[in-house]
Amino acid sequence: MNKKTAIVLGGTAPHIELVNKLKSRGYYTVLVDYLDNSPCVEYADKHVRESTLDTEKVCDIAKEERAELVISTCIDQANSVCCYAAEKLGLPKPYSYKTSLDVTDKGLMKKIMTDNDIPTSWYFVVKDTNEIDFGRIKYPAVVKPVDCNSSKGVHRADSKEEIVKYVKEAIDLSRTDSAIIEGFNSGEEIQVDCFANEADATVIMTRQKQKIAADNGMVLQSFGSIIPAPLNDELNIQAKEIADKIARAFGLSNTPFFYQAIVTDEGIRVLEFAPRIGGGLSYYLLNNIAGYDAVEAAIDSFEGIKAKIEPKEISGCYSTNLLYARPGVFDHISGLDELKANGDITEAFVMKKPGTEIDRDMRSSNRVGAFIVKADSYDELYEKAKKAYDSIEIYDTENKPMMNRSLYERNLK
Numbered sequence: 001m002n003k004k005t006a007i008v009l010g011g012t013a014p015h016i017e018l019v020n021k022l023k024s025r026g027y028y029t030v031l032v033d034y035l036d037n038s039p040c041v042e043y044a045d046k047h048v049r050e051s052t053l054d055t056e057k058v059c060d061i062a063k064e065e066r067a068e069l070v071i072s073t074c075i076d077q078a079n080s081v082c083c084y085a086a087e088k089l090g091l092p093k094p095y096s097y098k099t100s101l102d103v104t105d106k107g108l109m110k111k112i113m114t115d116n117d118i119p120t121s122w123y124f125v126v127k128d129t130n131e132i133d134f135g136r137i138k139y140p141a142v143v144k145p146v147d148c149n150s151s152k153g154v155h156r157a158d159s160k161e162e163i164v165k166y167v168k169e170a171i172d173l174s175r176t177d178s179a180i181i182e183g184f185n186s187g188e189e190i191q192v193d194c195f196a197n198e199a200d201a202t203v204i205m206t207r208q209k210q211k212i213a214a215d216n217g218m219v220l221q222s223f224g225s226i227i228p229a230p231l232n233d234e235l236n237i238q239a240k241e242i243a244d245k246i247a248r249a250f251g252l253s254n255t256p257f258f259y260q261a262i263v264t265d266e267g268i269r270v271l272e273f274a275p276r277i278g279g280g281l282s283y284y285l286l287n288n289i290a291g292y293d294a295v296e297a298a299i300d301s302f303e304g305i306k307a308k309i310e311p312k313e314i315s316g317c318y319s320t321n322l323l324y325a326r327p328g329v330f331d332h333i334s335g336l337d338e339l340k341a342n343g344d345i346t347e348a349f350v351m352k353k354p355g356t357e358i359d360r361d362m363r364s365s366n367r368v369g370a371f372i373v374k375a376d377s378y379d380e381l382y383e384k385a386k387k388a389y390d391s392i393e394i395y396d397t398e399n400k401p402m403m404n405r406s407l408y409e410r411n412l413k
Contacts, residue, residue, distance in 0.1 A: 008044060010032075032048050058081050063089065106180050190262075191261075192260075200247065201257075206231060318381070324368070324404040330354065332354060336392065
């Protein structure tokens with residue numbers, strides 16, 4: 001075989017674009033994913049059914065395949081395995097394995113942010129409910145595992161009883177048996193997509209999350225975002241300053257990253273960040289709205305090639321709108337093709353294969369689809385999205401409706 005070989009960790013839908021771009025660069029692609037029905041399986045040249053988080057197994061696969069690259073662009077823990085394999089096998093990587101550990105452990109991340117004057121909330125980490133210092137907690141608080149993907153186990157807590165309950169859950173979900181308790185900031189949540197240059201950072205795009213009302217212990221989650229985030233000049237300047245601080249504090253250079261934050265009355269407060277591309281629709285949004293090919297930039301970063309970053313100014317405003325289903329076995333979504341054909345939405349996505357089991361957890365991995373709306377104003381954006389939701393339905397394998405309409409009826413009033 002004359003082709004170079006790339007090991008791709010994780011068969012998530014955004015990695016379809018990664019696999020296709022690697023092939024265009026002359027790579028033979030080997031997908032490592034424990035699931036047989038992950039979206040990316042049919043696109044890779046070869047599928048190896050193993051865990052992406054088994055560092056030694058991934059190294060063995062890379063050696064057996066004589067890989068020249070081990071890559072993942074939008075999965076935190078998988079990125080860390082990439083860096084581990086790269087250091088062990090002498091392959092290129094975007095940053096050190098130590099850096100990957102600093103950013104996949106939310107406790108280590110918060111410490112580095114605090115030490116480097118990056119505005120964030122109070123926090124502490126526990127491994128047992130007996131370690132909870134209730135004297136340090138101000139309500140409401142947020143509890144989450146220190147090392148999980150997909151917003152898994154993230155809860156708002158308003159009492160001692162809820163703190164104990166959610167800490168137990170977070171510890172059970174954590175691979176290191178650790179939970180982080182941190183301050184809850186009131187305000188709008190934003191995501192800032194960036195690229196770390198040699199000396200500073202470029203802000204590519206800002207988004208404001210459309211949050212799902214967090215009640216009855218619901219996991220904190222969003223049902224979409226608004227682009228660009230409605231920030232004034234002062235906040236846009238602060239967003240850039242924070243991006244520069246993050247890049248310097250974590251020693252990032254020539255790599256994509258994004259951070260999530262709350263816009264409070266006192267300014268922007270960072271929740272967490274990741275030196276990768278966001279999951280879901282991020283690659284599509286960055287490329288089609290901001291003119292920034294994040295997947296190409298990520299591959300350049302892994303290969304050690306200096307990426308060329310020239311984002312364009314965003315015209316108009318957009319919203320991403322996510323589709324959640326009630327528990328059941330997903331089959332199909334109706335209404336998307338008609339809405340797109342009529343120009344009511346600009347693009348539509350189906351994120352799950354028919355036959356996928358959907359549980360009751362409100363996490364990002366349980367989204368079954370999404371659509372994008374474009375408008376000239378935020379008010380028009382809201383009305384067009386609401387109209388589209390009313391025309392869409394999700395069906396299970398028995399052709400019964402399973403769209404979780406209560407989310408949209410409650411949040412799009």
